[in-house]
Amino acid sequence: MSASENDTIVHLSPDLFPDRGERVLATHGAFTVTAFRFPSSVEGLRIENARGQVTVLPYLGQMIWDAVFDGRRLTMGNVFPYPRRGSSILETYGAFAYHAGVLRNGTPGPADDHPLHGEMPVAAMDSAHIRFGEDDRGAFAEVGGHVEHVMGFGPHYVARPCVRLHAQSGLIHVEMAVKNLSAHPMELMYMLHANFDFIAGAEIHQPTGFSPESTVIRKAIPGHVTPSPAFKALLEDLAINPARMRRLDEPELYSPEQVFYLRDLGRDQTGRTRLVMELPEGDGFSVSYDPADFPHCVRWILNDGDAQVAAFALPSTCEPEGYTAEKAKGHVRMLSPGETARFPVTLGYLSAQEAPAAISDVNDMSKD
Numbered sequence: 001m002s003a004s005e006n007d008t009i010v011h012l013s014p015d016l017f018p019d020r021g022e023r024v025l026a027t028h029g030a031f032t033v034t035a036f037r038f039p040s041s042v043e044g045l046r047i048e049n050a051r052g053q054v055t056v057l058p059y060l061g062q063m064i065w066d067a068v069f070d071g072r073r074l075t076m077g078n079v080f081p082y083p084r085r086g087s088s089i090l091e092t093y094g095a096f097a098y099h100a101g102v103l104r105n106g107t108p109g110p111a112d113d114h115p116l117h118g119e120m121p122v123a124a125m126d127s128a129h130i131r132f133g134e135d136d137r138g139a140f141a142e143v144g145g146h147v148e149h150v151m152g153f154g155p156h157y158v159a160r161p162c163v164r165l166h167a168q169s170g171l172i173h174v175e176m177a178v179k180n181l182s183a184h185p186m187e188l189m190y191m192l193h194a195n196f197d198f199i200a201g202a203e204i205h206q207p208t209g210f211s212p213e214s215t216v217i218r219k220a221i222p223g224h225v226t227p228s229p230a231f232k233a234l235l236e237d238l239a240i241n242p243a244r245m246r247r248l249d250e251p252e253l254y255s256p257e258q259v260f261y262l263r264d265l266g267r268d269q270t271g272r273t274r275l276v277m278e279l280p281e282g283d284g285f286s287v288s289y290d291p292a293d294f295p296h297c298v299r300w301i302l303n304d305g306d307a308q309v310a311a312f313a314l315p316s317t318c319e320p321e322g323y324t325a326e327k328a329k330g331h332v333r334m335l336s337p338g339e340t341a342r343f344p345v346t347l348g349y350l351s352a353q354e355a356p357a358a359i360s361d362v363n364d365m366s367k368d
Helices: 229-240 323-329 355-365
Strands: 008-011 022-028 031-037 043-048 052-056 064-069 097-100 127-135 138-150 156-166 171-180 186-188 191-194 203-205 215-217 258-262 273-278 284-289 296-303 308-316 333-335 340-350
Touching: 008 022, 022 127, 031 138, 043 138, 052 156, 064 097, 064 171, 064 340, 097 171, 191 340, 203 355, 215 229, 273 308, 273 355, 284 308, 284 355
Parallel strands: none
Antiparallel strands: 008 127, 022 031, 031 043, 043 052, 052 064, 097 191, 127 138, 138 156, 156 171, 171 340, 186 333, 191 308, 203 273, 215 258, 258 296, 273 284, 284 340, 296 308
16 A cells, blocks of 8 residues: 655564553554553554554464454454464454455365465564554554565565555455565465354345346355255255345345355446445445456355354455366466565445445446
């Protein structure tokens, strides 16, 4: 994201995060930034604005662990009371949003040896900072940092994620920048995995049809799902009638999970697309991005006793079927030596006053 020489930067270090209690690191206009540790000792950074707050894990993949605006919690329901360090995202699957990838992504298939959604979700970050400044949306507070990944005779890259919050907004601007530091081309698979809460009765607005050609059910069944005859029959029905999930008024449909691939998303005059999940009270969740950065969009919905998630728009460079399958489809991007790939996304919360205009924007760019 853009930066200015007039910005104020606060460089962080782990010793700024107290073992007990909290420490206010900075106040700047409408923003307050507070450092603390979870019971697992994982560092947490809470950024508050006039509308609410986000909790970022500055040294653990720079996940957004939680987000609350206007009293509405955006984060998926889950069984993790706090984040934990581990070797894969499965050991701490409770974040609102995390960076999936970047060398490998998706659910590993029989021929794959990578962890679920790759190495980046739980990467130990090398640095972290807070930035205050102003952009065309007004005053902002941003959390940034970097991690350098290097393997002898293998890939070498630096990843620079950042999370930007504006003073009066419930929307979060997230970006991942990946630079190939190797002398050789590097494979890249990236998804911003945004796990919104499952809200029964919510309606999904998307700038493409709910036809079988535009909203495609995933028929491949991952290894962690045990399909029953009823589940297989449901897959067949959703394959011909995906509009059945436009409104989340059948919560029982999503145990086990359902995954859809969205095709041919419409765009606005700037080239961006947008999807909105309208909640029963008239407020909503929103995701917007440029399909030139993310040629694929995935929907993952799960509602059972352990997880309640409506990841209604997951922007991605690939589908989530693991490295071998995506390589065969031609979905693995190549990054040239010295090349940087950037992946900006705006996501978050819309009040009941803000949501109608966003839904109108989606309808205006809809193809059918």
